[in-house]
Amino acid sequence: MKKRIIVLFLLFSSIGFSQTKGMFSYDPLVNLENFDKSKVYWGYFLGFNSYGFKIDYKSLQYEDVKVENTTGFNVGLVGDLRLHEYINLRFEPGLYYTQRNLRFPNLIREIDAYREVKSTYIHFPLLLKFSALRTGNVRPYLTAGVSRTLNLGSNSNSTDDNFQQRFRVKSWTSNYELGFGVDLYFEYFKFSPSIRGVFGLEDELIRDNDPLSPWTTNIESMKTRAILINFTFH
Numbered sequence: 001m002k003k004r005i006i007v008l009f010l011l012f013s014s015i016g017f018s019q020t021k022g023m024f025s026y027d028p029l030v031n032l033e034n035f036d037k038s039k040v041y042w043g044y045f046l047g048f049n050s051y052g053f054k055i056d057y058k059s060l061q062y063e064d065v066k067v068e069n070t071t072g073f074n075v076g077l078v079g080d081l082r083l084h085e086y087i088n089l090r091f092e093p094g095l096y097y098t099q100r101n102l103r104f105p106n107l108i109r110e111i112d113a114y115r116e117v118k119s120t121y122i123h124f125p126l127l128l129k130f131s132a133l134r135t136g137n138v139r140p141y142l143t144a145g146v147s148r149t150l151n152l153g154s155n156s157n158s159t160d161d162n163f164q165q166r167f168r169v170k171s172w173t174s175n176y177e178l179g180f181g182v183d184l185y186f187e188y189f190k191f192s193p194s195i196r197g198v199f200g201l202e203d204e205l206i207r208d209n210d211p212l213s214p215w216t217t218n219i220e221s222m223k224t225r226a227i228l229i230n231f232t233f234h
Helices: 003-019
Strands: 040-057 066-069 072-083 086-091 094-103 114-131 138-150 174-187 190-200 219-233
Touching: 040 066, 040 094, 040 190, 072 219, 114 174, 138 190, 174 219
Parallel strands: none
Antiparallel strands: 040 072, 040 219, 066 094, 072 086, 072 094, 086 114, 094 114, 114 138, 138 174, 174 190, 190 219
8 A cells, every 4th residue: 555655656746747848957947936935835735645553562472453554635734934045844734534444363253353443634744844955946855843633533532442343542643754855846836746754652542441352452552654645736
């Protein structure tokens, strides 16, 4: 699934590059020459995601959970504050739809061995963008920062648990994020494909009420891992 996400990123990026005739020529026509001199500018993004879990176990004798990722969808806004010629502060609140399928190979019945974890995230990342020198109409960059995420599908308030086929995680989580992208300057707008990794900092799992639960007893921690691909328009 992660390979599929990366292929989608390369495909959409190549489409963007194919529309930028003359960008890499010896003397390209420079578009939006003063765009990056603005103190503040706004935009929006659409994209894809692949969410998973990094699971640590109390006992390493066997693997209790297998995580299957699926491809989700992102949409959101971008606010950009220019701090320096090469450094910007970005706030990118967005809505992220995703699903993870969990399989418990040690359980025999299918109703016990399979859980769909559907999530609707409201994601609040605060990022520093480190841009390289602009060359013609192309400017690569790196991003790094932190984020808070609200999971609207967490089931955290439910008293039911896996014994009633309900998998529960915490509503709020914290993460750090690292990524890279490229700004492509067109005649009337700037297009920025980017790819970013999200690394959860906190254990998100809510244990079952029974301390001997076969679903959660052996799990030391369960943290988000995700790949985000966004196509931003300014």
